[in-house]
Amino acid sequence: TASLSRLASLAAAPDFEDSFGLRPVIERAARLATGDVESARVPALAGSLSESVWKSLESDRAQFDDNHFIIYKEDFLSPDVYSQVESEAARLWSSKDLEPNCNLDGRDRTGGYVLDAAMGNSSLYRIFYGDEEFRRWVSRINGHHMFPSDFPVELREYPSGSSGMGCHSDLLMYANGTLDLEFVYTIGNLGTCTSTYTNRRGETTEVHTQANSLIMVRPNSAMHCVKPSEGGHRTILKFIYVGDYHKSSQFGMYTTNYCSKDNPNVQEVLARRERHRGVEL
Structure with a gap:
């Protein structure tokens, strides 16, 4: 949207040489882009998300801001799409399409990046x-046109007995926060694993994140934590959307993912892969 706005401003400048008659096209595109972000109407292409998601759009926009740019939504995807996510996650645990994340310890958190070169219909991408x-x-929730990042989707699990994750605000991976x-x-939460987040007023909300729920958060914003998981595991996906692909200096920390088979998370992911294959056989 920012790039489109700059282009629209340039096209409207009196000294802009509009050799191809693009000025009205660019100006109209800019108006449409802004109007869509501000719209409260359900898109004509609806069907992937649960119907309830769109009913609370206006209040969710306000809540996102009030919470210091974090929001939690239950019953997010439509039942059919959620079923596809469940099936694809199960497939990935037994597949080489899951590359172990060298930064995880394999005990409190395990999993890896989704490669998925085949890009089937059930692809998480x-x-x-x-x-x-x-x-x-x-x-519409963020108030700016957002797009999929160039960072991979991650499939992660907090196993039973996990100590969770300490309170933090997310790192700024891209230049514009x-x-x-x-x-x-x-995807599923079968144990006691709960998440907490703190709003602008210092008030803390605690949620037992349900299957088919989504948390969206800006970096350097709301503090959030994951409490220990007892009696069962929690399986999640992590991914990023951006409106500007320029990287922050911290992005470079995650551009390599090379580690030996001695890495505890590599060992756990490979062991789980074999267990899943054994069940399939």
């Missing part, structure tokens, strides 16, 4: 990065 309805919901959104989509 198609569901979360390739779905226009989802992109529009994200854009307003146009950088991180997501946690809960």
Whole structure:
């Protein structure tokens, strides 16, 4: 949107040489883009998200701001799409399409990055990065046109007995903090694993993140935590949307993911892969 606005301003400048008659096209595109972000209407292409998601759009926009740019939504995807996510996650645990994340310890957190070169119909990239309805919901809540990042989707699990994750605000991976959104989509939560976040007034909200729920948060904003998981595990997806692809200096920390088979998370992911294959056989 920022690039389109700059282009629209340039096209409207009196000294702009509009050799191809693009000025009205660019100006109209800029108006349409702004209007769509501000719209409260359900997109014509609706169907991937739960109907309830759009009913609370206006209040969710206000809540996102009041919470210091974090929001939690239950019953997020439509039942059919959620079922696809469940099936695809189960497939990934037994597949080489899951590359172990060297930064995880394999005990409190395990999992890895989704490679998915085949890009089948149930691909998590198609569901979360390739779905226009989802992109529009994200854009309208954040107030800016947002797009899938060039950072991979991650499948992660907090196993039973996990100590969770300490309170933190997310790192700024991209240069513009307003146009950088991180997501946690809960596929299943079978234990006591709860998440907390603190709003602008210092008030803390605690939620037992339900299956098919979504958390969206800006970096350097709301403090949030994950409490220990007892009696069961929690499986999530992590991914990023951006409105500006320029990187922050912290992005470079995550551009390499090379570690030996001695890495505890590599060992856990490979062991789980074999267990899943054994069940399939």
